[in-house]
Amino acid sequence: MAEERPVRGGLPAGLASVTGFQLAKCGWWMEQRLEEALEPLGLRVRHFLVLAALSSSGTLSQQEMAGYLLLDPTLMVGLVDDLEERGLCERTRDPKDRRRHSVRITDDGREVHRRARALADEVGAEVFGPLTRDERRTVAGAIERVMEPFWTEQAVRPRRRTAR
Amino acid sequence: MAEERPVRGGLPAGLASVTGFQLAKCGWWMEQRLEEALEPLGLRVRHFLVLAALSSSGTLSQQEMAGYLLLDPTLMVGLVDDLEERGLCERTRDPKDRRRHSVRITDDGREVHRRARALADEVGAEVFGPLTRDERRTVAGAIERVMEPFWTEQAVRPRRRTAR
DNA sequence: TATTGTTATACTCTATAACTATA
DNA sequence: TATAGTTATAGAGTATAACAATA
Numbered sequence: 001m002a003e004e005r006p007v008r009g010g011l012p013a014g015l016a017s018v019t020g021f022q023l024a025k026c027g028w029w030m031e032q033r034l035e036e037a038l039e040p041l042g043l044r045v046r047h048f049l050v051l052a053a054l055s056s057s058g059t060l061s062q063q064e065m066a067g068y069l070l071l072d073p074t075l076m077v078g079l080v081d082d083l084e085e086r087g088l089c090e091r092t093r094d095p096k097d098r099r100r101h102s103v104r105i106t107d108d109g110r111e112v113h114r115r116a117r118a119l120a121d122e123v124g125a126e127v128f129g130p131l132t133r134d135e136r137r138t139v140a141g142a143i144e145r146v147m148e149p150f151w152t153e154q155a156v157r158p159r160r161r162t163a164r
Numbered sequence: 165m166a167e168e169r170p171v172r173g174g175l176p177a178g179l180a181s182v183t184g185f186q187l188a189k190c191g192w193w194m195e196q197r198l199e200e201a202l203e204p205l206g207l208r209v210r211h212f213l214v215l216a217a218l219s220s221s222g223t224l225s226q227q228e229m230a231g232y233l234l235l236d237p238t239l240m241v242g243l244v245d246d247l248e249e250r251g252l253c254e255r256t257r258d259p260k261d262r263r264r265h266s267v268r269i270t271d272d273g274r275e276v277h278r279r280a281r282a283l284a285d286e287v288g289a290e291v292f293g294p295l296t297r298d299e300r301r302t303v304a305g306a307i308e309r310v311m312e313p314f315w316t317e318q319a320v321r322p323r324r325r326t327a328r
Numbered sequence: 329t330a331t332t333g334t335t336a337t338a339c340t341c342t343a344t345a346a347c348t349a350t351a
Numbered sequence: 352t353a354t355a356g357t358t359a360t361a362g363a364g365t366a367t368a369a370c371a372a373t374a
Contacts (some may be wrong), residue, residue, distance in 0.1 A: 010232075010313045010316070011232060012216075012217045012218075012220045012221045012224070012232065013220040014216040014217055014218070014219040014220030014221065015213060015216045015217040015220070015232055015233075016308070017210075017294070018213065018281075018284055019194075019214050019284060019285060019288030020190075020191060020194035020195070020198070020284075020287075020288055020291070021213070021216075022304075022307045022311050023175075023187065023190060023191045023194070023303075023306060024191030024192070024194060024195055025188060025189035025234065025311065025314075026184075026191070026307050026310060026311055026314075027184060027187045027188030027189070027190070027192070028188070028191070028234065029311075029314055030183075030187070030188060031184070031188055031312050034184070048182075049179060049185070052176075052178040052179045052182050053176045053178060053179040054176075054178070055176075055178040056176045056177040056178030056179070057176045057178065058170035060176070061277075061355075061356095062355075062356070063355065063356085064287050065353085067174075067292070068174075068175060068176065068179055069179075070189065071191065071342090072342065072343060072344095073355080073356080074342085074343075074344085074356085074357080074358085075341090075342075075343090076356085077356070077357060077358080084170065092194065094355095095354085097350080097351075097354095098349080098350055098351085098355095099349065099350045099351065099354065099355040099356070100354090100355060100356085101348095101355075101356070117182075120182055120183060120265055121183060123183070123184075124183030124184055125183075127184070127310060128183070128310055130309045130310055130312070130313075131306050131309065131310065134216075135302065135306045136306075138299065138302050138303070138306070139187075139302070139303050139306050139307070140186075142295050142299050142300075142302070142303050143186050143187050143303070144180070144186060145294045145295065146190060146291060146292060146295065147186050147189065147190055147193075148294070149233075149294075150189075150190075150193055151174060151175045152174070188370090225332075225333090226332075226333065227331085227332065227333085234364065236366060236367095237332080237333080238333085238334080238335085238364090238365085238366075238367085239364090239365075240333085241333070241334060241335085258332095261331095261373080261374070262332095262372080262373060262374085263331065263332040263333070263373045263374065264331090264332060264333085264373095265332075265333070265373065274347085
């Protein structure tokens with residue numbers, strides 16, 4: 001069989017054509033860049049995402065946040081600890097269900113989230129710079145539609161399985 | 165401040181609107197589904213990706229493959245070991261540079277790759293099913309253009325830094 | 329002196345299990 | 352009996368360091 005040559009900067013055609021491969025790597029790349037961009041704020045991407053979720057949600061339980069961020073619920077403990085120690089969010093017991101922690105963003109948290117969001121928008125603008133405004137809209141809309149069944153069917157359920 | 169409500173299956177708006185968040189999770193989701201789909205073949209996604217790269221490349225060195233797959237070069241050792249033990253690829257010394265292993269896919273490897281690729285295409289069709297043919301083309305083309313500078317500037321260089 | 333591939337080891341991250349308190 | 356949260360620990364996965372062969 002004739003030897004096909006790699007395409008576009010050396011990525012082999014057989015790899016570049018795998019559905020979702022480039023998309024997954026694109027997501028990974030954005031995350032790496034954002035991780036670096038947030039370093040001056042002393043935040044990991046996941047801290048930022050917690051703040052982002054809280055910024056539009058009043059209060060959330062740790063289980064709910066774990067579902068949105070696709071993280072194990074046990075990881076939320078330390079994550080919320082970090083933010084609470086810096087005064088960026090606060091835990092209170094849910095009076096309607098005293099097992100639950102109602103996590104709420106503070107004013108300081110909102111300010112930090114505003115700055116982090118600005119950095120995230122910068123990274124986004126850089127990475128997706130090669131696209132036209134229309135293309136960006138199309139891609140965002142398409143991904144959103146693709147993920148709609150995922151968020152409704154998968155993520156809302158707690159990931160930890162109980163009883164085995 | 166008024167409490168905005170989550171949108172679309174419960175994903176908070178502040179999270180859903182972070183550039184790249186849904187895209188990254190979409191990539192993660194595809195990978196999970198593909199991981200499950202490949203289980204009957206006894207392959208991890210990364211094994212499949214090695215075969216995919218080799219299928220269009222004649223021979224590749226382990227360093228090159230590590231660059232394409234964004235994996236540490238030390239991980240390629242075990243990965244190629246796995247495939248070689250199953251007779252899906254073979255290592256030979258590069259006569260022009262005897263430090264390098266020229267890795268080549270075998271006929272059995274091509275057959276397994278063909279089956280794995282079919283499964284991957286199925287998963288891709290399911291995940292991106294909500295999109296029209298045109299939208300799929302637009303998304304794929306856009307991601308490809310976005311990633312072009314990445315593959316030329318980043319991935320081709322070995323990731324391991326030498327000298328510090 | 330630098331690079332490819334290899335191995336062993338250390339480290340990081342995540343999931344598992346067990347517990348408390350609530351329901 | 353089941354769930355939210357917590358903690359400690361075990362396990363998986365990855366990177367680091369050191370080495371041999373080659374350039």
